Each structure stands twice: as C-alpha cells, then as structure tokens.
Amino acid sequence: MxxxxxxxxxxxxxxxxxxxxxxxxxxxxxxxxxxxxxxxxxxxxxxxxxxxxxxxxxxxxxxxxxxxxxxxxxxxxxxxxxxxxxxxxxxxxxxxxxxxxxxxxxxxxxxxxTQEQKARWLKPLLAGEIRSCFAMTEPDVASSDATNIACTITRDGGEYIINGRKWWSSGSGDPRCKLLIVMGKTDPYGEDKYRQQSMILVPTDTPGVTIERMLPVFGFDDAPHGHGEIVFENVRVPAENILLGEGRGFEIAQGRLGPGRIHHCMRAVGLAERALEMMCRRLSARTAFGKPLAQQGVMIERIAQSRIEIDQVRLLVLHAAWKMDQVGNKAARAEIAGIKVASANMACAVVDRAIQAFGGAGVTTDFGLSYMYKYARTLRIVDGPDEVHRHQIGRLELAKFPTTYPAAHRPARADG
CATH class of the missing domain: 1.10.540.10 (Acyl-CoA dehydrogenase/oxidase, N-terminal domain)
Incomplete structure (x- = not known):
C-alpha cells in the first residue's frame, strides 16, 4: 500500500x-x-x-x-x-x-x-460572512433513532409550517448564525418510516423561532458557538425552502452525516496527538520519588499505549476516507461507523491519561485538557451514540454470512 x-x-x-x-x-x-x-x-x-x-x-x-x-x-x-x-x-x-x-x-x-438556495445561503457561508446550525436532535424522544423525530413540517399553500422542539442545535448561539437546517416530518403517518422526514431551511430571524437556552457541556458553554434548545412555534417559511423535496430527509442525512462524522474523527486524532505531546512534555519536566515521571514504568507504558491507539485510529480513518472516495458514503457506512466509535474512545483514553499525568493541574482549565476531555467524551454521543454505530456494524457483519454453515465450512464432529 x-x-x-x-x-x-x-x-x-x-x-x-x-x-x-x-x-x-x-x-x-x-x-x-x-x-x-x-x-x-x-x-x-x-x-x-x-x-x-x-x-x-x-x-x-x-x-x-x-x-x-x-x-x-x-x-x-x-x-x-x-x-x-x-x-x-x-x-x-x-x-x-x-x-x-x-x-x-x-x-x-x-x-x-437549488441554485436559489445556494445563492442565498451557500455563497455567504463559503465566504465566511454568516454561520449556520443543524437542528435534528429532540429532547422529548430518543433521537438515536431518527425515525422518532416529532417536529412537524406541514404544507399550507405556498408555505410550510414548522412546530417542534430541538436541542443540541450546535452553532445556534453564535450571533452570526443566520440559517437553521431543520429535520422534521412532512408525512408522519406514511407507511415507509424512512420517507416521513424532510429537511427545510429556516432563517434564524423567522417569527416563531425561539432559542430558549444554551446547553452547558460538562460546565462549558462553548461560547460563541454553543448548543441551543430551540422552540419552533407555527414557524412559516416559503415552500421553496424545502431541501430536495418531501420525504428526502433520511437521504440528505446519509449524505451529510458521512463527511461530518469523518471530519470529527480526523480532528479527534489531532486532539489526541496534542494531548500525547503535552503528556510527554509534562512527564519529562516533573520529578517524583527521586526521578523524572517520564522514567516511571507505568507512565512509559501509558505513552506507548497512547501512541499505538492513535496510530491505529489514524489508519482506520484514512481507510474510511479512501473508501468513501472510491465507493461513496453509503457503501462505506460500516467503515464510517467504525471510526466514529474508535476515534471517540481513543481520544477519551489518551486525554484521560494526559490528565492523570498532569495531576490536579489536568482537571483545571489552565492547560485545556478538561476542555479536550469534554469534546472527546461528547463525541461518543454526537452524530449517533456508540451503541447505534456498533449495532449497525454488527448487522452488516452478520449479513455477510449465511444462516447455515456450508458443508465445506461445517466443523467436524468429535466422534467422526
């Protein structure tokens, strides 16, 4: 290779x-x-x-x-x-x-x-003139199963009316946030539960949009970015604000969350590398029990374990990225799910070791490790919790094999 x-x-x-x-x-x-x-x-x-x-x-x-x-x-x-x-x-x-x-x-x-949607929203986003938010998760349902989404998007002539409550709407606290991409149900009773949902563009200043609060994450407010709990109460937007058409929400989510997840994983590798570097510098500079901490056996083992784990995940991420480029996000879904689980757990473990190496200083905000840990731990939930990704990987793996053993692969009986 x-x-x-x-x-x-x-x-x-x-x-x-x-x-x-x-x-x-x-x-x-x-x-x-x-x-x-x-x-x-x-x-x-x-x-x-x-x-x-x-x-x-x-x-x-x-x-x-x-x-x-x-x-x-x-x-x-x-x-x-x-x-x-x-x-x-x-x-x-x-x-x-x-x-x-x-x-x-x-x-x-x-x-x-559409070309009109791109001109109004994509162009200023690409220029860095505005920021945006993705509103999918809801507080009143188990959003790990996106079919549970209860927010409604109802057609009324030339408009859609949006009603519902979202939270963990990242980026909504930024005063430059001008656009919400909202996922809700246009056909809540449709037979195909994966065609009930749609995505729609909602300007943040639309009447009926209310940010009720910004959610703290382990005590951090993540300002000016932030994660809002947002209420949509009879919010009206033009019908042309629908993305791709009614019932296409899951299809769009498939295309959006693949790159979004792998970007998180890429950044998690960088975060872990920084934490390992900080740990090594700290251990080399501090002395305990008559010798540098870096010479303590348990610390050397933690450094080595961190290096192994970071390199493993980096290779998994690169492979998933390669497969996405070669065959598309849908065909690479097992690899994307795998790195989402692996990168978050790896980053948590490496940052945790770095915090331990820093002692009391590690849990303060002085060195940034507590913020790193907050991000790494949260990553095990955002864009789908570990359990959902593992479930998907397991199902895809089981699907590779028949329900019965072919004769050539059937284990031999002990009695012959």
Missing amino acids: DFHHAPKVTALQERLQAFMDEHIYPNEATFKAEQAALTDRWQPVPVVERLKPVAREAGLWNLFLPASGAGAGLTNLEYAPLAEMMGRVQWSSEVFNCSAPDTGNMETLERYG
Missing part, C-alpha cells in the same frame, strides 16, 4: 503547518485572554476574526469541500491530514472556514440545494 500523499496535499500540509506555527499556536493564550475580556461571551473572539483573512490570503480556506470551486477540491482522503492538524487546537478550524456544523451544512447545500 502507498501511504504517501499526493504532492498537492503535501504542499498544503506544509503551508498549513507553517500557518499553525506562525499564527495559531502563538495565539492560544491570546484567544483565551480575549474571550475572557468579552462582556458578551457570545460575540466572536477577535483573534479568530483577525486570522480569517490571513488564512484566506494564504489559500487555506474551505479546504473540506471537494466539489465546489470555492474550495481546494480535495477528496476525503486528501483532507484527512489537514483536518487532523486543525484538530490540535479547538478553535483553529473556524479560522480556515472548516468548522462544524458549517462544513456539513455547506456540503448539504452544495449537494442538494
């Missing part, structure tokens, strides 16, 4: 690494200080806004989008090492206009939007 990236990808890696070294890492303290100084935490952090035109001028903008001429035209496999780099610093993806949920929403509009 060839594990080398194409020259254009290698060149982008070098440019992105140089940008991270010059502009991102040196500004981590600046980001923290500027955010702390904001009287309104939901306003954009100035350093991120200052760096965006610099990244755009450097040609490091919309790297994730394969189809649109506004991006770098990279495949999933080509984008993977770049997303990993960005994942090392939690706010850096936005600098390059490559942060969730905008990436998934832009891909959704690119694939399924």
